[in-house]
Every structure is written in C-alpha cells, then in structure tokens.
Amino acid sequence: MNKYTVMAAGLVLSLGLVAGCGSSDGPEAGKAPEKGASGTPKDAPKAEGPVYSGPAIPGLADKQAWSLPRADAIDLGDAFLFVKTGAGEYAAGGGYKDDPLDGTTGLLHSTDQPGPVNLEFRDVKTGAVRKTLKVTADRVAATTWRDGVPAFEVRTTSTTESDGLSAEGTTTTITVYGSDGTELGKAEHKGDTPFHVHEGHLIEQADQATLQLTPIGGGQPRKITCGGLQASCSFDPRNKDIDGGSGHAPLITGKYTFHVNNGSTYETDPEELVMSDLATGAKVWSSDDVTPPKGVELDDKGVRTSGSIRVLDVRDGRILTAWGAGAFLTDTWVTATYDLASGKQIGGSTRYAYEDFPGDTINTEGSSVFSADHQLAAAATEKGTAVWQVADGKEVWVQKEGEKLMTPLRLSPNGGVLYGTTEESDDTVLAVDARTKNVLVKDLPSDNVPLFSKQSGYGYVSTDAGFFVFPTAGR
Known part of the structure; x- marks a missing residue:
C-alpha cells in the first residue's frame, strides 16, 4: 500500500x-525479567x-x-x-x-x-x-x-x-x-459524537467556532474559540493543526495552545494567531505583536494586506511562521522565525510561491517537512522543492526552471537525504542530497521510502515482504 x-x-x-x-x-508471564540499560530484558x-x-x-x-x-x-x-x-x-x-x-x-x-x-x-x-x-x-x-x-x-x-x-x-x-x-x-x-486524543487531551467540537480540550486523567476542560464572522475552528488529526478560516497552527504544542482571531474576514484587521498557556489561558505570543517579515506587503497604514498566517513549528523558544505575502498573492508565503521571549525575528525571511492553493501545500497535505534535528525544512513551491535552514530562514537551494518538479516527502534525521515524488509518478521516489541537491536515487519504490524512529534515528520500511529496520548510514 x-x-x-x-x-x-x-x-x-x-x-x-x-x-x-x-x-x-517474550519473557515468561508473571516473571520480572532482568533488564539491560535500554529497558530490554538481558539476553532477549x-x-x-x-x-x-x-x-x-x-x-x-x-x-x-x-x-x-x-x-x-x-x-x-x-x-x-x-x-x-x-x-x-x-x-x-x-x-x-x-x-x-x-x-x-x-x-x-x-x-x-x-x-x-x-x-x-x-x-x-x-x-x-x-x-x-x-x-x-x-x-x-x-x-x-x-x-x-x-x-x-x-x-x-x-x-x-x-x-x-x-x-x-x-x-x-x-x-x-x-x-x-x-x-x-x-x-x-x-455519547457517540466524534473526538480525538492528542497531547494527553480529548479534543471535541463544541460548536462551529469552538473546540473543547479535556485533560485525560482529570482536570478542568478548556475551550478554544476562534473569533471572526466566518471563523470555523476545527482540528485536523492528520497533522494536528487548528484551522480557524485560512489561519493554521498546531492546536497544542507542549505547554501552549493556539487560536485564530478575525478568522476568514478582513473587514477591519487581518487574521491574528494567538498562542496561549495551556494551563492558564494567558497569552504568550501573538502575530499582532511582532513585525511581519520582509516580503509581506503592507498597506499605506502599515497593515499587512493578506490576512493569512500559519505556524509551522514551535521549538526551543522559537516559533516558525508562514505569512501570506499579499492580498492578491494567494499562493505566495513568507517564512520567518521569531524568538518567543522577545518577539524579535531571528535571521532573515524566505518567500515562496506555491503552485496550487496554499491549503494544499503548506502544513495541510504534508509537503512541508522538517529534519528530525530541525536544522532543515523543505516545501513544495511552484518551481518545485525549496530547502531552507529553520534557524535563520536562509535558503539552501531551490529547484531551477526546466527541472522536473519535486514534492518533498521527508528528510532523514540529520537532514542528509531528502525524499520526494516528481510530477511524473507517485509510485517511485527521488532521493537527493539535502544540502547539494545531487540525485542519489531516481526510482526508489514508494513503499521503500524509510520512516525514521524519533529517538534512535533508525530507519524502517514496511513492505509486502516484511517489516525491516536499518541503522542510518555510517553507523
């Protein structure tokens, strides 16, 4: 499959x-086996x-x-x-x-x-x-x-x-x-209403604009409400995002939650993404409190003309964002990283135009991918794949005109290899050097594209022939 x-x-x-x-x-039932340092029984x-x-x-x-x-x-x-x-x-x-x-x-x-x-x-x-x-x-x-x-x-x-x-x-x-x-x-x-389990919480749809988060194991439920005339606050379990109109962000990221203000409207202000403390509801960060990155169009009052904004990642006190580039540039986004404590932008910004509606390419259909060490990120643009450094937004490479368009699937743990499909086939996959763009393999079967264990970095594939686990190259 x-x-x-x-x-x-x-x-x-x-x-x-x-x-x-x-x-x-496994170990004999009822007997506590002696364990090694990894937690696996010795001599297993x-x-x-x-x-x-x-x-x-x-x-x-x-x-x-x-x-x-x-x-x-x-x-x-x-x-x-x-x-x-x-x-x-x-x-x-x-x-x-x-x-x-x-x-x-x-x-x-x-x-x-x-x-x-x-x-x-x-x-x-x-x-x-x-x-x-x-x-x-x-x-x-x-x-x-x-x-x-x-x-x-x-x-x-x-x-x-x-x-x-x-x-x-x-x-x-x-x-x-x-x-x-x-x-x-x-x-x-x-009852039989649908719900999801994520980050130790039950997530339910309270109404069109509101999600309820109930801690598993006890605790007071919290409600997350997206504001705006047409706001529709929903949770996408495929990528753990909250959708409040055209704004997207992780619903829960560690100790924080997100919601969208002024969703789906631009009657008075563009959309605002608000990051709050999960336990108290106190605001921690807001897109309205930071300066939009270079490349985002502003009107004569200094207000950005596009209401679209997304959060792609939150890690180590930094937040990676994607901003709509302009009111009439619906497929163009600008990525930038901010320090949560100071609100200051870290490094530069990178502007990309996406081939289709941005909801199909940024953090919704899975084509923005990150290396496990979060040093590199890759995304599908109208020119094909682009790779940039997460920390400072510096572009590593982007495909050139005339090349076959590539859509990224995943990066290896250290960002050494990028796997992706081309417009010609979804059944075979390219593997390229993530830093140089050199092609390593051009026809890897899609079932043989590895996933990587989050902690060990070991790679694994599941095919009709079996479940196979490998060390990463060089180990």
Whole structure:
C-alpha cells in the first residue's frame, strides 16, 4: 500500500484492555525479567525475520538490523509497538482517513467485533521483545502524551440498551499508555459524537467556532474559540493543526495552545494567531505583536494586506511562521522565525510561491517537512522543492526552471537525504542530497521510502515482504 495516499474510511471503533501476559518470544508471564540499560530484558533474542532484498535505500546502512514478517508499528521513540492477532499475524495499519500525512502509522488495529490480540513492545535497535500485554481490542492507535511524548491509546466502548423508554447510551473509556506499557491516564467519553486524543487531551467540537480540550486523567476542560464572522475552528488529526478560516497552527504544542482571531474576514484587521498557556489561558505570543517579515506587503497604514498566517513549528523558544505575502498573492508565503521571549525575528525571511492553493501545500497535505534535528525544512513551491535552514530562514537551494518538479516527502534525521515524488509518478521516489541537491536515487519504490524512529534515528520500511529496520548510514 502506498503510505502517502490518504484514503477515506468511516469507522466506528472501540478497544478494551485486559490483564497482561507474556508471549512465546517474550519473557515468561508473571516473571520480572532482568533488564539491560535500554529497558530490554538481558539476553532477549534479537528479532530475525525475512532478509531485505529490495533496492538500496540512501541514508540507511546496507545491512538490516532486524526484521519481522509483514507488519506495521507505532513508533514510541525507544520502542516499536506491534499488534499480533489471535491468528498469529501482525496487524498492518495505514489507509485510514485520520492517519498522519507524514506516512507514520496512526490507527494500527481496528475491528467491528472485539477480539484478543497481543501488544508487543520491541526494542528499536534489536527487535527484542521488552514486554507484552494481552488485549481484547477494537482499536489501537498512536497518540501523544503531554509535551509531545509518544504514546498510544486504547478504547473500550460499551452500550447500555434501551429499557423501552430510555435512549440507548454509549460510553467510551480511553486509556493512554507510554512506550513501556505504563498507564499514563484514563478518561471516559459519553455519547457517540466524534473526538480525538492528542497531547494527553480529548479534543471535541463544541460548536462551529469552538473546540473543547479535556485533560485525560482529570482536570478542568478548556475551550478554544476562534473569533471572526466566518471563523470555523476545527482540528485536523492528520497533522494536528487548528484551522480557524485560512489561519493554521498546531492546536497544542507542549505547554501552549493556539487560536485564530478575525478568522476568514478582513473587514477591519487581518487574521491574528494567538498562542496561549495551556494551563492558564494567558497569552504568550501573538502575530499582532511582532513585525511581519520582509516580503509581506503592507498597506499605506502599515497593515499587512493578506490576512493569512500559519505556524509551522514551535521549538526551543522559537516559533516558525508562514505569512501570506499579499492580498492578491494567494499562493505566495513568507517564512520567518521569531524568538518567543522577545518577539524579535531571528535571521532573515524566505518567500515562496506555491503552485496550487496554499491549503494544499503548506502544513495541510504534508509537503512541508522538517529534519528530525530541525536544522532543515523543505516545501513544495511552484518551481518545485525549496530547502531552507529553520534557524535563520536562509535558503539552501531551490529547484531551477526546466527541472522536473519535486514534492518533498521527508528528510532523514540529520537532514542528509531528502525524499520526494516528481510530477511524473507517485509510485517511485527521488532521493537527493539535502544540502547539494545531487540525485542519489531516481526510482526508489514508494513503499521503500524509510520512516525514521524519533529517538534512535533508525530507519524502517514496511513492505509486502516484511517489516525491516536499518541503522542510518555510517553507523
């Protein structure tokens, strides 16, 4: 399956967790194994599945570290989570409408009828089983805990039948677990209205312009309201953004939340993105309190003529923004980085024109990508791919006229390799040197484009032949 195609699927799913037990290749049930420094039991066997026979993958070592039969996994940072069904087969997720646009696994296991499955926590570098839990599952999905910590959620949905007068009722219990299988928090959701789990919160649509955030494990719910005549405050689980008209930003970033003022209007002022403290609601940063970067058009009163603005990333006290370049330049954006404490711009700005409506290219369809160390970013422009340095906005390179247009998919952890598709085919992928633009491979099958574990930097691919994990090149 091509993991870069978003497929629509309407699913009503639930999951129930029961007592844990050991698996055949894990530690003995009920016995606490001696653990090494990585958390994996000492002397745990290395996973040995099929041998990778596909094409060489730029950015990865020539030899695999370990493998399993056909499978997908949730990346928990220092461990992979696998789901094994009662028939002994590993679950292969992907293809669901809410799956992340970065190609990672969102919903790993789902079924209309609850059934027993085993959850396997495997060491990223060796594949050795760290722990197993036996589960009766309707749903197993990736999520995040507070401050972006990788986690997974399980759901148990129960239905109270009508007695003839009362209405049928539905209650969903949501339990979030960490990479070692420890329970991080639990919550209940009444009714069958849709909700999402993100950053340790339940996210629900309160009304057209308002989202409600309920802390998992207890705490006072908070409401995030987007202002403006036509504001429509919604949450896109595919990229964890809040959409308040044409403004976009991460809904929750660590200890902060975002909302949009004057959404979808320009009657008096352009749109404003406001960043607030998650716990208190106090304003921390606002696009109205900083100077727009060079390249953004202003009117004779010094007000920017485009209301469009986005936040692409918040990290290490800095905020990466994208501003609409002008009222009649709907496909042109200017990126700039700001210091949160002072509000001052760091480095320069970079202006790009996008081929299509910007909602299809910037932080919505997944074509703005970052290296794991957040040194480099790449985006799809009307000239093809452009690469720039996140810290100061300095352009590294942009495609030239006459070259085949390339849309970036992802960068390797250290920003050494950029993978992307061309206008000719979505089935094969280019791999280029991210610093020099030199082509490394021109016809890598799309299923063989690696994902990278967030903590170890190891790369992995999931194909019909198996699940294969590699060290990065040079290790």
